[in-house]
Amino acid sequence: MESKYCRESRVIRTSRIFPNDMNNHNTLFGGRLISDVDQVASISAARHSRRECVTVSIDSVEFLHPVRPIDSVCFESYVTWTGTSSMEVFVKIIAEDLKSGECKIAATALLTFVALGQDKRPIKVPSVMPETEEEIKLHETAPERAKIRNQKRQISKDLAGFLTMKTFNEMN
Numbered sequence: 001m002e003s004k005y006c007r008e009s010r011v012i013r014t015s016r017i018f019p020n021d022m023n024n025h026n027t028l029f030g031g032r033l034i035s036d037v038d039q040v041a042s043i044s045a046a047r048h049s050r051r052e053c054v055t056v057s058i059d060s061v062e063f064l065h066p067v068r069p070i071d072s073v074c075f076e077s078y079v080t081w082t083g084t085s086s087m088e089v090f091v092k093i094i095a096e097d098l099k100s101g102e103c104k105i106a107a108t109a110l111l112t113f114v115a116l117g118q119d120k121r122p123i124k125v126p127s128v129m130p131e132t133e134e135e136i137k138l139h140e141t142a143p144e145r146a147k148i149r150n151q152k153r154q155i156s157k158d159l160a161g162f163l164t165m166k167t168f169n170e171m172n
Contacts, residue, residue: 003127006135009048009079009089011040014072028067028106033093037061037109040075041089045113048079048087049125052116056086059110059149067106071095080110080135081142085122087113088145090138112149 015036023029038055045053067073077091088110095106117123130139 001124001126003129004048004079005129005131006078006080006139007131009044009077011043011047011077012074013040014074016072017067017069019069022069025066026069028071028073030061030063033063033067033073033107034058034061034109036073036075037077037091037093037107038111040077041091041109041111042113044077044079044089045087045115048082048128049115049123051123051125052120053087053113054116056112056114057149057153059088059112059145061107061109063107065095065104065106067093067095068097070097070099071106072098073106078135079128080130080138081146082125082127083146084124085114086146087115087125088142089113110145 013036017028021028021032038058042053042055072095074094074096075091076094077089079087080090081088089112091109091111092105093107093109094103096103114122115125128139130136
């Protein structure tokens with residue numbers, strides 16, 4: 001299977017912020033931002049694999065600066081690293097003050113997707129070839145993040161096995 005450049009999966013989307021996107025602090029609602037992050041990241045995963053993809057995890061979202069009503073918000077995503085069927089997707093969120101032109105990195109996010117074959121089972125994906133300094137840094141540091149992701153996933157599975165649905169079942 002041929003490798004692909006990070007740029008081949010790049011997605012850039014800019015949106016205006018509207019009143020219904022705001023929270024009670026008059027900044028962009030975090031849930032809205034996460035929804036948009038998942039959407040652009042899913043396109044990057046599909047572009048890289050050319051397959052149907054599912055979100056396996058939102059590994060991290062770091063809110064660095066609030067997005068205000070006078071800002072536009074730009075999402076840039078691309079695949080940084082792959083396993084056998086999994087893809088790590090990085091999303092950079094940039095807020096631009098539309099009056100001054102000042103830009104800030106408002107947030108960053110890392111998500112994991114799995115490509116699916118026609119049988120809806122995981123399928124092998126191409127490896128990634130980074131080119132820019134940013135892409136190389138993210139690619140080089142990805143194996144450690146993958147190790148941590150796998151550890152967290154096992155902890156979550158262990159916890160889920162311990163949890164009960166007693167309260168849920170009592171309500172229904």
